[in-house]
Amino acid sequence: MGLLSPSVSITRYHVDGKTNNSFLEAVREGLIKYSFKEIDEESSDKITGWTSFNDHFNPDFNGSSFIIDTVFVFSLRIDKKSLSPKIINKFYQREMTRRLEKSDRGYLTTSEKKQIKDNVLDTLYLRIPATPNVYDIVWNFEKSLLWFFSNNKSAREELEILFQKTFNYRLVEIFPFFKADLLSGLQAGQRDKLSGLSPSIFTE
């Protein structure tokens, strides 16, 4: 469900941090440095990176390609390789049997078992293609606001981690208290009253 979809889900963030004169260049460099790199030939099970909004499979952040009107528009791509535990177990058991037959001890140590499991995972992850997931992002830097086009918890966590790593800004999800306390323009006395609130009782 991306920006162009007829129905979208959006998580809104406050971007915590100040911009400076070289901000635009820093954003471009960050997007290029942490742009998505394919993993089909690698044994890792997951990889994340930034990609272009209008071409998810060929990231290009040169020029003003990620700027639309007054906002930055780009995407987060998360490619995952998923393996059924049953498949892993099948290959693991097969490899264990093979190693035991070769060994004259009749047993395998814990570290040998771990090594076998790691080898099995590496081999299997090399053999299967990764499934791409793409989530669009609209970043209004003037208002320190960011819209992430998903409510998925793990995707949000990936975004928060990569965003901080790339741009050195922290993303704070706009949740009810944060919104009321810091984004509603309340005075000090009003903020004190807000902090003292407790749930209303509607049942008596």
Added chain:
Amino acid sequence: MFDISLSYNRYGFLGCEFLLWLWFCSNNSGLYKLFDNKNEALEIGNKIILEKKNNSSFEKITIKGEEADLEEAMISLKKGAIVKELNFLYKKENKEWRFTITGENLCFTNLKIPDVGFIETKKDIEGFVVEKIYSYNLIFCLIDDLYNKYILLRISDEWKHIVFDIKKWMNY
């Protein structure tokens, strides 16, 4: 800066009460006006999720459907359930926006905006995106304004009168 995790959980009720307040106001527009403009209206849509805490467990009540009867939702409210998610239909002039808000984090799901035309060539994408962003922003500003209005009421002495009226409405 406050502890985010702590305040997220401790004040989670603010978002749920906000949804209840919106529901109450939209059903009692004669008494509580959300908008000054007569061409604007916020209606309850086709889905409500409520949650009731029973000792250490949670009971979840989902009411879904275009012609859904909200009677069961009212019964749940009377029994102490809170509004976790609410679907809305916002009408302005001859346009409609549909969306669901989650009380806990004010996230938007299933947000559908009025048609903004079609993309015929690659050159149309930028204009299409600008139109979409404008339309999403319009609904965010609307909800933000209503939330600010609610927060000002919530910290005022007037809130106890509103709670009284909400109780009356629930038991009507």
